[in-house]
Amino acid sequence: MDNAKWIAGQLIRMMVLLVFVAAAVFLLLSISPVDPLTTNVGQTALGAMSPEQVEKLREYWGVGVPPLSRFAGWAKDVLRGDLGVSLLYRRPVAEVIGERFVNSVWLMAAAWLLSGAIGFLLGILAGRKRGGLADKLVTGYCLMTASTPAFWIAMVLLMVFAVWLKWLPIGLAVPIGTAAAEVSLGDRVIHMILPALALSLTGISNIALHTREKLAEVMESDYVLFARARGESEGSILLRHGLRNIALPALTLQFGSVSEIFGGSVLVEQVFSYPGLGQAAVTAGLGSDVPLLMGITVISAALVFGGNTAANILYGLIDPRMRKGRRKS
């Protein structure tokens, strides 16, 4: 198949996916029992207002407008490149997301790279010899963290390193009471350590277990048996045949794990009050800030889809069986 055609096909798939995701979120929000007025203005305040003021607020939050026409209105604006204005932040959604995204993207990238690298190494250690001591230790660790929710790990880390040891800040992305201009890169990094650690600790197990499985399979394959018969040392076998054959699945896994890191970040950012996309998503969801939530949803769906597509493209470029096979046909 033609490369351009293939990429065009992927883009169309992404569009369809985004439409469905947006529609699903909208549907969920419109049947949600949360009353935007009560939540955001408060029962007491509402009671003290005149009917005209309440009517104005109802209009502002879009209460009473049929969901379908609200969705159509939102979609029409999005197609023109306008994500709308956040009802809670009273600023354009694109601006809010942009700001939050910068915070989140470093956090997620750090966790993503950390869990990928450590997971890959642990997987190699374990898969080199199925049933060995290293394998038992790594699998034990992985099964334990895989069954531990990210937010719980986040709270444990918070207690140990921020509350008891007081080594690291307890939350937020910058020191409290410092002017934005005076925040240094070091401050930002220090605030990022715990959330990134919490996110990657759980991400490791997935990558490590899959890498282990794949490497063990490779080490028990006919071609490794033949390499042994040819007198290659175990070290050379691992480097020459092992790594070569697990690199591709590991790469796919790594890009596929973008979604998990993103999902985990919602909870972890909440625990650390880290002003990222995840936290904004929670605020928007609980506060019925439809434009903001829709914007975040679309952006994150695109991010996850992008990760998976990148894995697909890389696989096709690197694996000789796919690369040459495509050229032949």
Added chain:
Amino acid sequence: MEGHLLEVRGLSISFTQYEKGLHQTELPVIRDLNVTVDRGELVAVIGSSGSGKSLLAHAVMGLLPYNASSSGEMLYQGEPLTESRKRELRGRNIVLVPQSVSYLDPLMQVGEQVRKGKKGPAILEKCRRVLGSYGLGPETEPLYPFQLSGGMTRRVLISTAVMEEPELVIADEPTPGLHLEAARRVLGHFREMAEQGAGVLLITHDLELALQVADRVVVLYAGTAIEETDSRSFSREETLYHPYTRALYRAMPEHGFSSVPGNQPYVKELPSGCPYRPRCERAKGECAGAVPFERTDRGGVRCLRWREWAFGQEEPSLREEAAL
């Protein structure tokens, strides 16, 4: 006198298998096998497909899977072939030619695999020459295993062996999946290696093809070596001493294509004594007892009655039985 290049004495290999939970059983795959290979000699071990003959190759190389165990003795140039000696010799003095493309790394180019990752102009030149001698040009080197045809794969695998200038070549089923002409050519390559002074142990299920290149043949029946003989013995039925070997002879197309009813028993349901007993028309009571491997003028045979029926000397008692 430093002895045979390879001598295998009383080799038995068994598998441990779990069945129904934790109940363990031992599956005897190869039992009491004797075989020798000398320099310049091609010895074929013939056994039916799926009978575990590959394990013989793996045992000699020291590559048995963890759930297999072996007993018996192996000597290489008169010296015991210990596990550490196997590790030292394999890939250099003893090489394996495996059976299929799955033994090549799917993500590594052919040239690099033949060279075993070594670099340098000398090794490049040698690789090119060895591949060339099997009709594979330089254009083969950047190919990946999935791009090779069946015949090319075998020639690449043979090239990996020849690169080492080995003393002993163990070929594990090198012909399945090839058409007759290609299979003949592949076996011809093993013959050439023997002509050039290497000892070759050919493990195969194809008796007819093996006879065309082998000096000596060892026939397995249900994992037991029942006859070892000169491959010339197969030119006449009378020079074959075991009833099963004779049955094989008669089953060849040019000798009537006739078959003996029944199948080889599964290793779990082996009869006592001679494994061929249930199908043998000449079996008698004592065949259920121990049957030793006896030397003959042509090699060896595992049959209590080979003398009488090979040379036509029926015992008087038997004649009486027949009369009754």
